[in-house]
Amino acid sequence: MSIAKAIAKYILNSLSHNDKVGLISLSSDISYPNSDTCLTKRMANANIETKYHFQRFIDGLQRTNENTNHVWGLKKAFQMIANTFQDTNTNELNPSPSEALIVYISRGLLSALTDARLVMELIAKEINNSYENNYSFVINSYALIDDTKPVMYEIDFLREIAEMNFPKFNVLSPDPIRIRPGIMVAVNSTENLSFTLGGIHAVLTRPTHSSIYISLPYWDVISKDVHIAVSKSVIHRGQLIGVIALDISLSDLSEDIIHYEVSPDSYAFLIEKSNGIAIHHPSFSPPSLQTHDQLIHTDIEHIEQKAGFQTIRTKILKNTKGMEALIADDKNKTHLTYYWRRVHSSPYIVVIAAYNNVDRRHTITSPLAKDAHFAYHRLDLNASPPKLCRHLKQLATIETATLFLSSKAFISPFANDMLEESTHIVQRYMAYLNDNTKLIANPGLKGAVRGEVHAVTRVTQYWKSKLESSEMSKFIVRKYMATPNGVFLLFPGALIDKSFEPTRREWYLKAVKNAGKIVFTAPYLDVGGAGYIVTLSHTIHAQNGDPNAVAVIAMDFTLGYFHKFLQTHMGSICRTEQIACFIMDDRGYLIAHPSLVEPIQLAP
Incomplete structure (x- = not known):
């Protein structure tokens, strides 16, 4: 058996x-x-x-x-x-x-x-x-x-x-x-x-010509990455000699799809043309963050679950290119239009889905301010590092904010992911970002990134002054700001994991979705060692009244702040017998409640 x-x-x-x-x-x-x-x-x-x-x-x-x-x-x-x-x-x-x-x-x-x-x-x-x-x-x-x-x-x-x-x-x-x-x-x-069993397929009809086969994405146990195999049989005089193949990283192949950021009201995905399997979709984690030994291949109709999409899926798989729309929200008369085109000489179809009234993303730009001061987040690689200290469990600095550039900030996110940062590379970044003459060569960043860095770093001195003078400092774990192009400023400055993508975090997405409003996340365990924290965030808009956010600013608060808020502002009511005061977010998650563990004790 x-x-x-x-x-x-x-x-x-x-x-x-x-x-x-x-x-x-x-x-x-x-x-x-x-x-x-x-x-x-x-x-x-x-x-x-x-x-x-x-x-x-x-x-x-x-x-x-x-x-x-x-x-x-x-x-x-x-x-x-x-x-x-x-x-x-x-x-x-x-x-x-x-x-x-x-x-x-x-x-x-x-x-x-x-x-x-x-x-x-x-x-x-x-x-x-x-x-x-x-x-x-x-x-x-x-x-x-x-x-x-x-x-x-x-x-x-x-x-x-x-x-x-x-x-x-x-x-x-x-x-x-x-x-x-x-x-x-x-x-x-x-x-x-x-x-x-090597000759199992020899009895089948042998092809008269060599064709290229492209596999579905799979987890490579050697490189610990998601790959696609491209193979081609070698046939000589009607005899199969062997097979030649190479592996391509999915992060490289679908780079433009993964980092598609044309508009906040549009997104892109990549599917296989023969059976509609999704190769990449915004709901997927980036391939570089996949940790599964086996990937589950899913038909795009199970991801795009909007009414009427099945009919559009059939047309996408059948026609070389096209455009079809459906009603995404009948109440608000919101239309979602799918634009697609097959990729020549490949098994793939690129699809862009856009809601009506699509506007392009707007960026902020500014010359480098004289009082702007920042350090690159790799404090261990800075040629002239600021004074270092320990903030909770992290190596940090309170002298300045640190700048992190996610993969989205680079012209080629995949090339950046593959690049190991060194002292020389950090020096190139800093020289380019601090150059107002525009004579220093671009080290691979998107054109809008330098202007965004100059704009967001203006807040550093204000953050420093508040750390020294505000009574709220003991409740604030850290402050930070992120732009749509992946520029991330953090204070107190600290080292950031290279795979971090601020624009995919809940505090960012929730703020963009509720533009102009203060939003906060459900409590979560802080990676820096502050225990359970809650993030408050808010969008920043251009002065011309454009509704699209040019950045999101946020702060991490300890749970103790919210208990203090209830006691300070609603103490007389909350201490009344048979009345319980609590704070919860829009999804029903409790932020502060009398029955929860007190902040000075161990979190649940």
Whole structure:
């Protein structure tokens, strides 16, 4: 049984997402993976989810002492193939497969000698049926060898099935043109399966030309990154010589999609053109932050769940380019328009979704102020670092604010992610950002970044003065500001993780969504060691009255501030018997409540 399981899983894992696969477990009765009735009638796409469920089914199989009903099992396999080909032929989006491979893993034991003839009669019948329906099949049999028992007749039986030797059993043979012989392989060990099973696909029709195959994204265990494999078979004089392949980081491939920031009312995503699988979508984490050993590939219709999108999805997959709209909010008459175009010589489609009245993002710009002072956040790499101290659990400075530039601030975010910061690189950043002559070469930053840095750093001196004079300082953990282009200013200054993206944080997104209002997050554990904190944030707008935010400013407060707020401003009411005062956010999360643990105690 262990050999049979190893063979089945090896073959299953050799399939690509463009293949279809079915699985039948056979003894005296038949069983299928899962409880999905579709899997009993037709094959499924050989994607990661299917492979996962099929492997679990294989692992759960148990050996029985019942006789194997070969006729019944093969009959079900033929029905599954016929149903699949019939469905595919009616689907205009996908070309019809021309051939199928049946992998028959068995010891070849027969309950009666007449069973062999019944099996061959069934195969002959199905050959004729398949020919009439414009497809063919090949049977590869894998004989499980038990070295302690004689199995000569069983091996012969499995060989005749694969080679379709009808005359031996006095079965009327179909037209020789329709017969597609397979191979029989005897297996007695799980060692070197790649060598033993290497010729499994050799019986199928060999391509006359070499085509490029591009895989779905997968987690690479060596680089710890999400990759896409691009491979091409090498064929010489009709013979397959080998396969050449390379891996491309998904962060590099879909860089422009991941960092699409044309408008706050639009977004972009990338899908696979044959089946609509989402390669990247704004709801996904950036590939560089993925930590899963297995990625779950999802159809875009499960992500874009707006009414009417299924119809648009069909048009996106069918047409090379186009534009379709739907009503995203019937109450406010908000329309969402999808623009799409296929990427030439690739399996991808780029889609941009935009709400009505789309405005481009606006940026802030300013010459470098004389009193502006900041340090790059890599305090360990600054040539002239400010005076350092310890702020909670972090290396920090209260002399100045520190500047962090996320990947979004760079022309090529992927190139920045791959670049390891050094003293020389930090010096290049600082020289360019502090240059008002505009003579120093740009180290790869977007054009608007320097102006945004000059604008936001003007607040540093104000923050410093408030730290020394404000009574609120003991409740404020830190202050910071972020722009749409990934410029992030922090005070007290501290080191920031390179993967940090401020514009994806809740405090930023919530402020932009509620522009002009003070918003706060639910309590969360501070990475810097301040315990549970709450972030208050607010948008900053240009003086011309433009409703689009040019930056978001925020502060982290300890929970103690909110308890103090209740006591100071509502103490007379809250101390009244049978009255409880509390603060909660717009989603019902409690910020402060008498029944919560006091701030000076351990957080829950």
